[in-house]
Amino acid sequence: MAHIRLNTHPSQGGQPAPPVVWGARDPAVRGPVVGTVGLSSHRNVIGVHSGSYGIYRALAIAAKELKADHRPDLTNTSPAERIGPFEAWFAPKKIVSLDPWGHLVSEVFADKLAAGWDIRPTIAITKAHVNMPEIMEALAAGRLKPDNDILSGTGDVKVTKAAIEPVWWLPGIAERFGVKETDLRRTLFEQTGGMYTELVTRPDLELFLPPIGGATVYFFGDVSKLGKQETRIACRLHDECNGSDVFGSDICTCRPYLAHGIEICIDMAQKGGVGVVIYNRKEGRALGEVTKFLVYNARKRQPGGDSAAQYFNRTECVAGVQDMRFQELMPDIFHWLGIGRIDRFASMSNMKSDALREQGIEIVEQVPIPEHLIPADALVEMDAKKAAGYFSPTKPGSNELARAKGRGLDE
Ligand SMILES: Nc1nc2c(ncn2[C@@H]2O[C@H](COP(=O)(O)OP(=O)(O)OP(=O)(O)O)[C@@H](O)[C@H]2O)c(=O)[nH]1
Numbered sequence: 191m192a193h194i195r196l197n198t199h200p201s202q203g204g205q206p207a208p209p210v211v212w213g214a215r216d217p218a219v220r221g222p223v224v225g226t227v228g229l230s231s232h233r234n235v236i237g238v239h240s241g242s243y244g245i246y247r248a249l250a251i252a253a254k255e256l257k258a259d260h261r262p263d264l265t266n267t268s269p270a271e272r273i274g275p276f277e278a279w280f281a282p283k284k285i286v287s288l289d290p291w292g293h294l295v296s297e298v299f300a301d302k303l304a305a306g307w308d309i310r311p312t313i314a315i316t317k318a319h320v321n322m323p324e325i326m327e328a329l330a331a332g333r334l335k336p337d338n339d340i341l342s343g344t345g346d347v348k349v350t351k352a353a354i355e356p357v358w359w360l361p362g363i364a365e366r367f368g369v370k371e372t373d374l375r376r377t378l379f380e381q382t383g384g385m386y387t388e389l390v391t392r393p394d395l396e397l398f399l400p401p402i403g404g405a406t407v408y409f410f411g412d413v414s415k416l417g418k419q420e421t422r423i424a425c426r427l428h429d430e431c432n433g434s435d436v437f438g439s440d441i442c443t444c445r446p447y448l449a450h451g452i453e454i455c456i457d458m459a460q461k462g463g464v465g466v467v468i469y470n471r472k473e474g475r476a477l478g479e480v481t482k483f484l485v486y487n488a489r490k491r492q493p494g495g496d497s498a499a500q501y502f503n504r505t506e507c508v509a510g511v512q513d514m515r516f517q518e519l520m521p522d523i524f525h526w527l528g529i530g531r532i533d534r535f536a537s538m539s540n541m542k543s544d545a546l547r548e549q550g551i552e553i554v555e556q557v558p559i560p561e562h563l564i565p566a567d568a569l570v571e572m573d574a575k576k577a578a579g580y581f582s583p584t585k586p587g588s589n590e591l592a593r594a595k596g597r598g599l600d601e
């Protein structure tokens with residue numbers, strides 16, 4: 191077997207890829223993010239592409255199903271819609287967790303690709319039709335009307351969608367959280383079991399491709415209107431909840447709120463604006479689904495039953511914190527899209543609205559989930575969230591919070 195290549199020192203191996211100048215206006219100066227390992231020295235990041243799927247790639251190579259030197263053929267893969275560049279791309283501290291040029295690498299780094307550099311897109315943009323029973327219900331109830339362009343009479347909705355992988359600029363990430371970059375690097379190194387040595391040995395490498403999930407953005411309406419001050423924007427900012435989003439579990443409001451968000455996005459697009467649904471892979475408030483299911487059991491088995499008063503407390507008992515979503519990073523996607531104002535925002539989360547306002551993004555109207563869409567077993571969650579500071583016209587009293595409203599485990 192060949193000797194093991196370590197990336198612990200810049201001078202090991204051949205010519206390194208030049209460092210990325212984060213936020214530079216000219217893409218030729220900014221330079222591409224090179225996170226491939228085929229030419230092990232010719233890199234300028236810590237980690238590899240594809241987020242958590244980088245591990246499957248390694249597995250495929252170990253299992254001899256994928257050649258280690260496979261290069262993607264990028265013919266015809268360019269974005270189905272153009273996004274940017276927008277002014278926020280050139281303010282380095284505004285976008286710290288994704289590469290704003292990630293969808294345009296074949297275009298702006300064509301010369302380097304032709305010269306043999308192994309550069310991968312970190313964003314892909316395509317088009318599709320989607321169809322959801324909730325949109326059919328909105329049509330049947332007359333809340334939405336077909337326009338034979340965005341929404342058909344059979345409930346087909348035309349969308350553009352973008353898949354985004356995380357690219358972290360460590361100096362900016364540290365500053366966003368108010369921690370020292372050296373402390374951030376050391377903690378990332380230690381808490382991943384020493385997975386990325388360069389975090390501590392290569393302070394010259396400022397970019398990290400973390401092994402985490404990214405985001406998908408669904409656009410409704412004319413994407414070319416983004417970045418214009420006059421364009422009205424509707425938005426649902428959603429964090430993954432597989433149990434509800436896909437399987438219709440009734441313990442939370444996730445899918446109903448997502449569907450309501452899509453409804454207001456279609457409505458906005460039909461009125462000449464743009465609807466934007468952002469779906470972040472942050473299952474179980476980024477605590478993961480195992481933790482979430484442990485918490486469900488703890489909630490439903492506690493003496494006195496499943497009540498709002500104990501809702502966040504039970505999560506904290508298991509996970510140590512109530513939430514790890516770090517909404518501080520989420521506004522980056524809005525900067526990437528040139529959105530400075532959200533006219534209709536389908537979310538009651540004060541953590542989301544605070545993080546957006548902190549980044550200078552105005553929220554004109556916050557749209558709560560309509561009462562009739564709240565599933566029975568999710569009343570616990572709704573009361574707990576309202577009591578914790580979520581946006582709501584009414585706050586539940588202490589009697590309401592103490593009352594067990596959720597089902598027991600065997601009901
Ligand atoms: N750990 C844990 N996660 C949960 C629980 N219920 C929902 N989630 C997760 O929380 C996230 C959704 O957050 P919610 O609290 O429903 O709402 P929000 O996103 O904060 O606010 P809204 O925008 O108003 O919906 C998703 O990632 C869900 O998987 C729970 O009981 N425990």
Ligand SMILES: [Zn+2]
Binds near residue numbers: 431434435443445
């Ligand atoms: Zn949920």
